[in-house]
Amino acid sequence: MKNQPSKITLFWFACLSMLGFLATDMYLPSFETIRADFATTQSLIGLSLSVFLLGMALGQVVYGPLSDRIGRIKVLVGGMVLFSLASIACSFAPNIEIFLAARFMQALGACSATVIWQAVVVDRYDGKVSERVFATIMPLVALSPALAPLLGAMLEHQLGWRSIFIALVGFGAVLAIMTLREPESANLHQQQQKLTVKLRSDYGQILSSKKFWGNMLIFAACSAAFFAYLTGSPFVMSAMGYSGTDIGLSYAPQTVAFIVGGYGCRSLLNHFDSKKLLPWILALFFSSVLIMFVISISMTVTTIWPILIPFCFLAVANGAVYPLVISSALSDFKNCSATAAGLLNFMQTMVCFAASGLVSAFAGYGLLTVTVAMFITGFIAIIGFILVTQARHQQSVTATA
Numbered sequence: 370m371k372n373q374p375s376k377i378t379l380f381w382f383a384c385l386s387m388l389g390f391l392a393t394d395m396y397l398p399s400f401e402t403i404r405a406d407f408a409t410t411q412s413l414i415g416l417s418l419s420v421f422l423l424g425m426a427l428g429q430v431v432y433g434p435l436s437d438r439i440g441r442i443k444v445l446v447g448g449m450v451l452f453s454l455a456s457i458a459c460s461f462a463p464n465i466e467i468f469l470a471a472r473f474m475q476a477l478g479a480c481s482a483t484v485i486w487q488a489v490v491v492d493r494y495d496g497k498v499s500e501r502v503f504a505t506i507m508p509l510v511a512l513s514p515a516l517a518p519l520l521g522a523m524l525e526h527q528l529g530w531r532s533i534f535i536a537l538v539g540f541g542a543v544l545a546i547m548t549l550r551e552p553e554s555a556n557l558h559q560q561q562q563k564l565t566v567k568l569r570s571d572y573g574q575i576l577s578s579k580k581f582w583g584n585m586l587i588f589a590a591c592s593a594a595f596f597a598y599l600t601g602s603p604f605v606m607s608a609m610g611y612s613g614t615d616i617g618l619s620y621a622p623q624t625v626a627f628i629v630g631g632y633g634c635r636s637l638l639n640h641f642d643s644k645k646l647l648p649w650i651l652a653l654f655f656s657s658v659l660i661m662f663v664i665s666i667s668m669t670v671t672t673i674w675p676i677l678i679p680f681c682f683l684a685v686a687n688g689a690v691y692p693l694v695i696s697s698a699l700s701d702f703k704n705c706s707a708t709a710a711g712l713l714n715f716m717q718t719m720v721c722f723a724a725s726g727l728v729s730a731f732a733g734y735g736l737l738t739v740t741v742a743m744f745i746t747g748f749i750a751i752i753g754f755i756l757v758t759q760a761r762h763q764q765s766v767t768a769t770a
Contacts, residue, residue, distance in 0.1 A: 374493070374502060381547050382502070383509040385445075385486035388452070388544065389425060389479045390510060392537055393418065393599065394620070395521035398613035399530040400603045406530070407465040411604055414465075415729030417472050418600050422725055424476025425483065426718035432484045433711020434568055440555050441485045441492075441707070445548045448481025453541035460534035475537075482544065483714050488707035491699050492554035499700070500638060503692035508631025516624075518617035525613065555707070571705040575712055580760035584698035585713050586753030587651065589720035590746040591687045594658055597724040597746070598680060601739035604732055606673055619673055626681040630688025643693045644761065650689045651754055657683035658740075658747040665740040676736065683743075697757075720749070 374382070396403070404414045428448075436444040455478055458471035490502050524532045575581055606616050630650075637646055660679040670676060695713070702709035724742045731738040 372494075372498065378551070379502075379505065381551060382486050382490065382506050384540075384544055384547065385482040386506050386510045388482045388540070389476075391517050391540065392452075392456075392475060392479050393421060394517035395524075395533045395537065396530065397599065397603050397620075398518050398522040398617045399525045399533065401607055401613070402525060402530050403468075407468065409465040411732050412729055413469075415600055415604070415725075415732055417465075417469055418596075419722055419725040419729050420469050421472045421476040422596065422718055422722040424473040425480040426715045426722055428477040428480035429484045429711040429714045429718065431711075432481045433488070433708040434571070434705075436481075436485055436488065436707040437555060437571075437705055438567075440553050441489055442548055442551065442553050445481050445485045446545050448478045448485075449541045449545035449548065450478070452478025452481075453538045453545075454478075456534045456537040456541065460531045460538075478541070480714070480718075484707055484711045487695065487699065487710040487714075489551075489554045491703060491706035491710070497638070500643065500692055500696045501635060503696050504631060504635035504638060507691045508628040508635075508688055510627075518620050519614075522613050522617040567705075568708075571702075571708045572712070574705070575702060575709050578701060578760070579756050579763070580701065581698050581709070581713070583753045583756030583758075583760055584694040585716050586756065587647075587690060587750050588694045588698065588713070588753075589717040590750035590753060591654060591690055592717055593720045593724035593749070594654075594683060594743040594746040595687060596721040597728050597739055597742040600725040600728040601732065601736070601742075602673075605736050605739065608735060609671060609673060611673070619677060622677060623681050623684040626684035627688035630685035630690075631692065632688075633685070634689035634692060637689075643697065647690070647693055647757070648754065650686050650693070651750055654683060654686035654690065654750060655747040657686065658743045662740045662744040665736050670736055676740075720746075 400411075400414050403417075404411060407414075432444055432448065452475055455471050455475035459468060459475060462468035462471055486506075490499055494502055520536070521530075521533045524530075524536060602619070603616050606619065611619070634646065634650075657679045661676055661683075664670065664675050664679070668675070698713050699706060699709050724746065727742050728738050
């Protein structure tokens with residue numbers, strides 16, 4: 370195990386972790402333009418985000434075990450090639466049907482980055498170092514919700530919305546080149562079991578862990594609240610009279626908040642154990658979704674600020690909670706780290722897919738749909754925390770027995 374990653378490796382981790390978010394966020398300000406170009410409905414355009422999340426979820430179940438068996442580098446380079454080809458298809462799509470199919474394939478490529486960078490961290494680093502690496506990278510990921518929509522809005526204004534996906538082709542190619550310069554981290558020299566036997570053993574170990582389930586539900590709930598907002602906010606803000614540039618700029622405050630949460634968590638880990646931090650962070654998350662829900666049902670909202678302000682507090686909570694729960698969920702599975710990461714992200718993304726799909730299906734109800742979906746995620750997070758607490762109690766009982 371290495372003690373600390375190099376700056377180049379940290380940059381590689383950051384780029385890999387941002388890929389899925391860039392593919393999600395860059396085209397958000399262009400929702401209405403794409404809808405008009407394809408002469409389709411808001412629901413189908415919103416579905417392009419839901420379909421992307423579905424592809425992200427399904428692909429990770431495959432990439433995890435595959436990279437455990439044949440190596441991280443080969444699988445990741447293949448994923449980047451698929452992502453770039455699908456991005457080209459998105460750019461040249463003549464109608465909404467082909468666009469949706471291309472978005473699904475784009476997600477299948479992008480999700481390789483999500484699984485593998487997390488697995489490499491678990492492969493290479495132990496304990497506190499792993500938590501600090503996650504706490505370093507996660508806030509950098511938050512730059513994408515601010516910078517990506519602004520870049521997307523600029524590209525759309527200058528070159529049209531299709532240029533957004535051409536830019537993503539270039540990013541995928543750069544990531545493939547960077548990946549080829551990194552050493553393999555998977556232990557490929559260990560004796561290989563028959564694939565079906567190993568998968569049965571690995572999944573049995575992971576799915577029997579209450580600690581894994583609890584952290585996964587917290588991760589999924591916090592992420593789903595974020596994606597519910599991302600799916601609905603472009604339409605909500607358009608209805609309020611905001612332009613595409615305004616929509617892009619609205620992601621800047623929440624990005625700053627996410628970075629504050631992430632680096633605040635990194636600093637607090639120097640003084641407090643993650644077990645003590647988690648309940649306070651989750652209390653902030655639940656309070657934020659509750660406030661947004663109450664505002665949406667008790668008043669007529671004509672500007673985005675009454676919702677954006679509590680959402681920024683939610684972003685602080687997300688920035689702080691992600692490194693804690695991801696590191697904790699994967700810490701017991703170093704023998705199958707990519708399989709565990711793939712399953713973690715699959716389950717997390719399926720919850721995000723459900724939240725995004727709910728918002729897309731009921732987009733006509735506007736802000737109410739968004740806040741109801743986010744409020745539901747608050748209760749999912751509470752269930753996750755209960756499971757984490759039970760797992761800690763069982764572990765302490767076992768240790769003292």
